[in-house]
Amino acid sequence: MPGAEQAVIEAFRRGEAVDGPAIAEYEQRFGEYHGTQSATATSYGRMAFYYILRALDLEPGSEIIFPALTFWVIPEIARRAGLKPVFVDVDPSTFNIDPEKIEERVTTRTRAIVPTHLYGQPCDMNAILPIAEKHNLVVIEDCAQAAGARYRGRLVGTFGAASIFSFQMLKGINTYGGGMAVTNDALIGARVRELAAREPPQSRGELLKRFGTGLVARALVSPKGFTFWGFPMQAIASLFGHYDLSRFVWEKIRSLQPFPKSYHRRYSNAQAILGLRALANLDKFNTRSRAHALTLTRGLADSRSVLTPKVIDGAEHVYYQYCVYISDPERAGRRAIRRGVDFETTHVDVCSTMPLFKEFAVHCPGAEETAQALQLPVYSRLRDSDVELTSQIDQLVLRINNRVRSAEYLFPAPAEIRLFRRLDRGVSGRRSDLDRRRRDVWCRFAGLATDHSGRSDWRFSRGSDLFLCRS
Numbered sequence: 001m002p003g004a005e006q007a008v009i010e011a012f013r014r015g016e017a018v019d020g021p022a023i024a025e026y027e028q029r030f031g032e033y034h035g036t037q038s039a040t041a042t043s044y045g046r047m048a049f050y051y052i053l054r055a056l057d058l059e060p061g062s063e064i065i066f067p068a069l070t071f072w073v074i075p076e077i078a079r080r081a082g083l084k085p086v087f088v089d090v091d092p093s094t095f096n097i098d099p100e101k102i103e104e105r106v107t108t109r110t111r112a113i114v115p116t117h118l119y120g121q122p123c124d125m126n127a128i129l130p131i132a133e134k135h136n137l138v139v140i141e142d143c144a145q146a147a148g149a150r151y152r153g154r155l156v157g158t159f160g161a162a163s164i165f166s167f168q169m170l171k172g173i174n175t176y177g178g179g180m181a182v183t184n185d186a187l188i189g190a191r192v193r194e195l196a197a198r199e200p201p202q203s204r205g206e207l208l209k210r211f212g213t214g215l216v217a218r219a220l221v222s223p224k225g226f227t228f229w230g231f232p233m234q235a236i237a238s239l240f241g242h243y244d245l246s247r248f249v250w251e252k253i254r255s256l257q258p259f260p261k262s263y264h265r266r267y268s269n270a271q272a273i274l275g276l277r278a279l280a281n282l283d284k285f286n287t288r289s290r291a292h293a294l295t296l297t298r299g300l301a302d303s304r305s306v307l308t309p310k311v312i313d314g315a316e317h318v319y320y321q322y323c324v325y326i327s328d329p330e331r332a333g334r335r336a337i338r339r340g341v342d343f344e345t346t347h348v349d350v351c352s353t354m355p356l357f358k359e360f361a362v363h364c365p366g367a368e369e370t371a372q373a374l375q376l377p378v379y380s381r382l383r384d385s386d387v388e389l390t391s392q393i394d395q396l397v398l399r400i401n402n403r404v405r406s407a408e409y410l411f412p413a414p415a416e417i418r419l420f421r422r423l424d425r426g427v428s429g430r431r432s433d434l435d436r437r438r439r440d441v442w443c444r445f446a447g448l449a450t451d452h453s454g455r456s457d458w459r460f461s462r463g464s465d466l467f468l469c470r471s
């Protein structure tokens with residue numbers, strides 16, 4: 001952001017990098033933006049979550065519901081707080097928790113639920129809130145990836161008893177780390193504030209390291225940085241199979257017992273200075289990401305092999321990630337990266353299958369399906385020309401599929417059409433009609449087919465490949 005680095009340097013010069021008036025101002029503006037009484041800045045979004053859990057003072061061993069697809073750290077934090085994470089499957093077309101699957105996982109020990117607005121799309125809160133109310137569950141929204149997104153005109157983070165936000169480098173608001181706990185509940189708010197205030201401040205050295213490494217990392221992942229190092233390196237990697245090098249910079253999956261030292265720190269004034277600027281520009285940046293997403297969606301509208309993201313009714317998606325399903329994700333990804341189109345594979349984790357959570361393992365086929373999705377960049381800093389190039393991914397994929405298409409394109413057997421129509425109306429098909437794998441694939445896309453206007457006539461090819469065709 002223009003002038004941001006200068007403002008941070010000046011804060012260091014004034015001796016106000018660690019502590020200063022910007023922290024309180026940022027908390028106040030953040031609360032005002034969301035129309036909530038209390039907002040407390042924390043060392044990480046995850047620590048905002050930890051303090052909220054501590055403030056709720058739930059009985060040890062209480063169950064807390066998470067989507068099976070989420071960032072592993074958050075259920076791990078719940079375990080650290082003495083709770084038992086319970087995973088509920090997600091709808092693979094929205095990537096968010098499937099409201100229809102929640103009640104089957106509620107027990108007499110369930111106390112809370114965490115709707116995670118994943119990839120920038122709000123959860124279907126109209127379906128989730130009545131379930132929470134019926135079972136007396138505390139709702140804690142995870143808005144780490146969705147700052148500024150709205151559901152039926154209302155900002156995410158304002159539906160539950162409390163919410164968390166993240167200011168990690170790639171998020172809508174970047175303050176090189178940090179988070180915020182937001183609530184309208186005076187007791188939760190006061191307790192969270194007390195817990196956050198108990199942490200020691202960061203030292204100047206820690207702060208310098210934070211900004212130094214953050215700026216270098218940001219330069220490396222900028223569009224220019226990617227042109228000079230990202231694409232060449234990934235193109236070489238793609239020759240050997242794995243093109244997605246981002247996994248090498250992801251946080252190591254591990255037990256968080258004990259918490260690393262950096263978790264027990266206070267949010268700094270220099271970070272709050274950046275937060276204030278980013279918050280003032282949040283809506284503008286989200287509008288730009290949405291415009292990029294629209295360009296892609298339009299560009300890919302007639303695609304036979306790329307399925308663009310589904311946006312639920314009433315949701316204002318902010319596209320932290322633009323997720324697509326592609327008929328041959330492996331090959332399409334590799335070829336795209338060689339042409340300068342930045343693809344990323346799953347950005348979060350299928351927690352229901354992770355060894356870290358083996359004691360809470362549960363079969364969540366929807367979440368497992370999402371591992372097939374690829375993410376395209378639409379962040380606000382992207383140039384329009386980059387988005388145009390990305391929208392041509394369709395040509396690439398079509399070329400890949402050419403051979404398959406000419407052989408097996410269209411004309412599903414009548415039995416399959418009948419089954420699809422039944423699925424389209426929300427009725428599950430007879431198992432005997434198709435083998436299990438293909439039935440799952442049909443189910444996965446049935447919702448999408450009905451929800452994209454004019455696309456109710458989408459059909460599957462007869463091949464085992466997953467691509468779709470317009471009839």
Ligand SMILES: Cc1ncc(COP(=O)(O)O)c(C=O)c1O
Pocket residue numbers: 044045046047070071073074116118142144145165166167168177178179
């Ligand atoms: C969905 C989700 N929840 C929570 C977090 C935690 O945020 P932080 O890294 O600030 O602790 C993240 C961070 O990436 C996230 O993606």
